[in-house]
Amino acid sequence: MNFSDTLLFASGSLRGSRSRTLLMMLAMSIGVASVVILTALGEGARRYVTGQFSSLGTNLVIVLPGRSETAGINPGMLLGQVARDLVVDDAQALLRSSAVRRVTPLAVGTAQAAHGALNREVVVAGTGADFLAIRHMDMGQGQFLPQMDFNSAMPVCVLGDKIRRELFGTQPAVGEWLHLGDRRFRVIGVLAAQGESMGMNTDDLVIVPVASAHMLFNTQALFRVLIEAKSRDMIEPAKRDTENILMQRHGGEKDVTVITQDAVLATFDRILGALTLAVGGIAAISLSVAGVLIMNVMLIAVAQRTQEIGLLKALGAPPAEIRRLFFAEAALLSMAGSVVGLVLGEIGSLAIGQMYPSLPVAAPWWAVLAAFSTALGTGILFSVMPARRAALLDPVMALARR
Amino acid sequence: MIEFSQVSRSFTVGDQQVAALRNIDLNFTAGEYVSIMGPSGSGKSTLLNLLGLLDRPSSGVYKLDGMDVTTLDDAQQAQVRREKIGFVFQFFHLVPRLSAAMNIELPMILAGIAAEERKERVSTLIKSYGLSDRADHRPDQLSGGQRQRVAIARATIMRPVVLLADEPTGNLDQTTGKEVMALLEQLVEQGVTLIMVTHDPMLGKRASRQVGMVDGEIVADTRGTK
Structure with missing residues (x-):
């Protein structure tokens, strides 16, 4: 069976059970969209703070009177002197x-x-x-x-x-x-x-x-x-x-403290960068939940399509072929879900951008890429078991059932 | 063409070994029309599954076209099924979401045959089976007889050396059953080897060779009374 036929057959069976396909795509797209929106928000917050700092002035060095000592006693303090x-x-x-x-x-x-x-x-x-x-x-x-x-x-x-x-x-x-x-x-x-x-x-x-x-x-x-x-x-x-x-x-x-705007900015940048990652990670959990859902539904699909799998085996499909078919199905499904999710995520980011114009909301490219590949990865990873189960199905038993 | 020597198949039920086939020796030559008859549980379906490489014997050797197929792995057996064996089932087993033409095309898709050739072969076959006006219908839009004709078309599209039929008329009424049998017998006349399992003696008698089975053993093997 060649590649395009595999895809055609897989997409055919996805179309065959429309509500199942739509629900799985929904789960997948919610996961992807939440990654995109949450990282967009985090990135927006980071850029907002960065922007605020540069509005203070560029290449700024600030001198404050007094020294912030973190260790030891300043001799001046004993004499009652201030800076x-x-x-x-x-x-x-x-x-x-x-x-x-x-x-x-x-x-x-x-x-x-x-x-x-x-x-x-x-x-x-x-x-x-x-x-x-x-x-x-x-x-x-x-x-x-x-x-x-x-x-x-x-x-x-x-x-x-x-x-x-x-x-x-x-x-x-x-x-x-x-x-x-x-x-x-x-x-x-x-x-x-x-x-x-x-x-x-x-x-x-x-x-x-x-x-x-x-x-x-x-x-x-x-x-x-x-x-x-x-x-x-x-x-x-x-x-x-x-x-x-x-x-x-x-x-x-x-006896003075000299701070640079750069140092402060870098600190904020780091904190907010970590925050974005954390929020993105939380969203990624919802993606893996979608992955588990895909596995569940694929297992049900294998059970429902026992007869068809038996038939394909009788018609001469080797186990690897059956596995490929189920992989293709999962991949198509998570790909479609990811695309829908990316679109939803972009729309959501735009909507938030409209509501809070001062917040530069945009998902960073790495988050979009990560969401897409995680979705695809989980989809395929979680279809390993169902595909295996399908491939190992005994054709005699599968065909005996009405 | 088909050689069974000392083929046994036993199943484990609970902690007991139940023999479904006991030391079967059987040969079929190309172009034969064979019916396998026997009561339920006599092992005739098991025999058919072994013939179709859907199951493996517990012991013994099965040679198809001079090749020992019992030692092949799953993928190789799948290839043998694809190229040399056609199945006709009692319950048709058509893929419900695919049109009649697509169902017939399926074995060729699995074999990786180019799309143009597939279309050509399907349309020729559909015409000769009188299904032209039904090509784009899904199985649930077809009558039982039409479904079985689609299934037979699917079984023969790869030009297999042997056609295995398991109660091909078991789910059909008398008239359509006769039509389907006529179609199968027409294929035999064209040189296809047909091995059919049935418990209907009337049907079994039409075959040129009749094998009777009881309790996993062959009790009768008669030829040419038609």
Whole structure:
């Protein structure tokens, strides 16, 4: 019996028992579809987080004051010293590194903002002109802070979109005066609305020059220093230079923590990758359940078609041929089920993508491939026993039954 | 052409050995028309199964066309069945989901014969068996006589050297039974060897050689009284 005849005969017997075939295909396709949809969701979550991180800025290196020690006692702690403050001159000094493109200090505090009769508590960020570029933000109206020395104060501010709405309403904000604490600032620009990213809502922010913020809060300390490396490959050198420069400036003490966005990103990437695998694995269990179902139904099919198998043997089909026929049936069945499942899975992913447009839902190619081959594999694996049983059937007994 | 020497077949029932055939010596020559008769349990069906290689003897040697077929493995026996033996069953055993033409084609599909040749041979045979208008019908749309004619067509499509029939008219009424017998006998006239098992003496007497069996032994072997 040649290959195409085997397939034809097998597909004929599948068509012969339609409801059995449809039910098995359904089981198979649900398994495949769940693998596709679940891995698509996991992959979507991973890409979502990755996207969020890169919206923070690319090639970002962040300096935090203080050192997170995990072992031993810092001698300073015994003397009652706290970590040395990070100051604007530190930030200025970091520009010496050849790996660094931009640097901006960041001082954060809260202050009472008032315009006319309206006032509210706002988060004030004191920073430099490069903040906009480093954080990939866009202006809505007016200008951002001008390029100037980190040490010179200037009574200008840039508003987040929400602050503008709440304090100015429909009035134009640019050019107006805004009271922050006991000082007045001229509004020179408004940020474009951009929503939340990584827990920091820039819509809710008032940005002033860093020196002005220091005057406002009466401190010299910085909350962060944001550094943009020249390229992805320069992130590590930038981090090293930053650590060296700050160590020199702080009397040889390593009292800052330098983190790279890459490291954080890689961690999240790993966690979410593992999550995707785990979810995909759970879905794969449903696939193997479908495999067991196929075995069950194939066994019933062998019992139901005892006579036909006996006849095929009498007509001269060797045992191997009978086995091949049942394999072909299982393979066709799981193939059809897989294709239907893949289509269902893609449709489901699309539907979820429609419902949550911010989530980039798409099954990774390896999951699609794995689902397909697992389905085919289980289908064939679980048909080994039924096929064997059919091949070993005694033709005399098989034909004796009416 | 068919040589049985000292062929026995016993079955284990519970813890007892039950002999279905005891030391049978039997020869058939090509073109013979043989009926095997006997009461139920006389071993005639077992004999037919052994002849058709559906079963293996417990002891003894079976030579078909001069070849010892008892020592062949399953796959080789299947090939012998495919090429040299045709079966006609009491209950037709047609594949219900296949059309009459497809049922007739089945042995050739199993033998791996090319599709064009298959179609040609099937259509010739269908015409000569008077089934032309029934070729695309499924078995459940055929009458009993038509079903058996399809089954006979299927048994002869590979041009076997021997045709084994197990109560070929057992499930048919008198008239159609006669038609089917006429068809089988027509095949004998064309040179086919026909070995038929029946318990109907009227039917058995039509054969040119009649073998009688009781309790697994041959008790009569008469020729040519027709």
